[in-house]
Amino acid sequence: MAELDTSGGGKHKGGKVRSKKASTRVDLTAMVDLAFLLITFFMLTTTLAKPKAMDLAMPDKDEKTKDQLPIAASRSLTLLLGSNNRLEWYLGEPGKSAPTVEGYGKDDLRKTLIEKGKDVQAATGKFMFVVIKPSDKSNYKNLVDVLDEINITNIQGYGIVDITPAEIALLQKDGLY
Amino acid sequence: MPRVKVQRKSTAIDMTAMCDVAFLLLTFFILTAKPKPEDPIKAEVPQSIITQPVPDDNMATLTVGQGKVFFSVDGTDVRKQLLQQMAEKYQEKFSQAEYDRFAVTEVFGVPFNALHQFLALTSEQKKTYQQPGIPNDTTSNNELFNWIREARVAAKVLHNKELRVSIKGDSKEEYPTIKKVIGILQKQKVNKFSLITALRAAPKK
Numbered sequence: 507m508a509e510l511d512t513s514g515g516g517k518h519k520g521g522k523v524r525s526k527k528a529s530t531r532v533d534l535t536a537m538v539d540l541a542f543l544l545i546t547f548f549m550l551t552t553t554l555a556k557p558k559a560m561d562l563a564m565p566d567k568d569e570k571t572k573d574q575l576p577i578a579a580s581r582s583l584t585l586l587l588g589s590n591n592r593l594e595w596y597l598g599e600p601g602k603s604a605p606t607v608e609g610y611g612k613d614d615l616r617k618t619l620i621e622k623g624k625d626v627q628a629a630t631g632k633f634m635f636v637v638i639k640p641s642d643k644s645n646y647k648n649l650v651d652v653l654d655e656i657n658i659t660n661i662q663g664y665g666i667v668d669i670t671p672a673e674i675a676l677l678q679k680d681g682l683y
Numbered sequence: 684m685p686r687v688k689v690q691r692k693s694t695a696i697d698m699t700a701m702c703d704v705a706f707l708l709l710t711f712f713i714l715t716a717k718p719k720p721e722d723p724i725k726a727e728v729p730q731s732i733i734t735q736p737v738p739d740d741n742m743a744t745l746t747v748g749q750g751k752v753f754f755s756v757d758g759t760d761v762r763k764q765l766l767q768q769m770a771e772k773y774q775e776k777f778s779q780a781e782y783d784r785f786a787v788t789e790v791f792g793v794p795f796n797a798l799h800q801f802l803a804l805t806s807e808q809k810k811t812y813q814q815p816g817i818p819n820d821t822t823s824n825n826e827l828f829n830w831i832r833e834a835r836v837a838a839k840v841l842h843n844k845e846l847r848v849s850i851k852g853d854s855k856e857e858y859p860t861i862k863k864v865i866g867i868l869q870k871q872k873v874n875k876f877s878l879i880t881a882l883r884a885a886p887k888k
Contacts, residue, residue, distance in 0.1 A: 537702050541709055552715075557851070558879070563874055640862070642857070650731055654880075668862075
């Protein structure tokens, strides 16, 4: 490397022989290299995306609290989570109308939730209540996906409820169980 | 007229400032980095749009995957207290070394009677040891129920704060396992808990 020659010795014609003055400058290039290598390593290994916490409130299962108000069937939308990442939904009471089979995507479930939410709001003047019934064949991701869509569409009332045998039969009919 | 001589400059750059900055950054990254706790199973958390970060302390996490449940709670003091209470409940004796070792154990998933054996493992052995998960059968007095309950009591005693419970589930996990865990929580009237999710990347247009 081209360093400034700060040494003062060299041309000694006669006189005293001086010891060569060593340069005080240290080449820091290697040290910088090492430092940046370590920085890169730490930046890549630390988890920048911290996990997020989705709050979930379940209804009280206590037998004593029986004074909860029932939700009118006319404004409840039931989601049955089946296998193969598919779900079925129906509005109102079970058996009255055939359920619709759908996926979890933003063109499927989100559209349904928004549209039906508006319909229910217009018909009854109250917000729609979503009942989530995961079957034993659904997985955890399905549940989180549904809760996510509910957060996106800003639905006020929802609950996770155990599925009934009649609803399992509905899923079986459509080959989702 | 004499030619103007262009003075040749040295090509060496003073690296001192750069070195200072680099080491400052390095120190910052080392100090802020929190080592990721080693998960006993690979739990790939589902994604959501939630942006609320997981709190740093006062949290118990139930890692669920492959039908197994693992338990972890924040704070070494809480863990120590927790083991004391569990030892009392199950009439088991633990040595001081075992208490100390349990206090630094981040995640565990072994039945209570295998805890002695588990705590005796070195950290190298722990990596390969297949933890069977905490027993969580449907009876109301199972081990997972007691772990959560005693952890809540311990947190209440030590910090006078209600312990937050969160579920960290693998996205492929079948729903019955999750249902069982939620059922255990509901049995002790924990009706509000968190599901841990990863941030979903913004949708591409």
